[in-house]
Amino acid sequence: MNAAVFARTGIRARATVGATPLRSGAYHWTNDNGKNIPxxxxxxxALAVKVVAYLGTGFALPFVSAYWQHYKAGRV
Structure with a gap:
């Protein structure tokens, strides 16, 4: 059993020679409010107007398309 353990540790050591370890300090992002959104x-x-316009467009689209389909069929 000990021989198998020692053999595996040698394989692991050779496998990690060329690999660079990941460090937590490789990148730094500030933890400020509003800096993580585009x-x-x-x-x-202005933010309220943009949010209402964005969400309102997505909500109104099915109703507008249903109206358009009825309008093309001559039912409106």
Whole structure:
């Protein structure tokens, strides 16, 4: 049993010679509020308008498309 353990440790040692260990300090991101999203949250009214426009478009799209299908069929 000991021979098998020693053989495996030698294989592991050779396998990790060329590999560089991952370090936690390789990259640094600041932990500031609003820095991890691709838009600004400083102007609250502008953010509210953008969010309502984005979500409102997604919510209204099925209703607009249903209206358009009924309009093409001549039922409106």
């Amino acid at each position: 838009f600004s949250t400083k102007n609250k009214p």
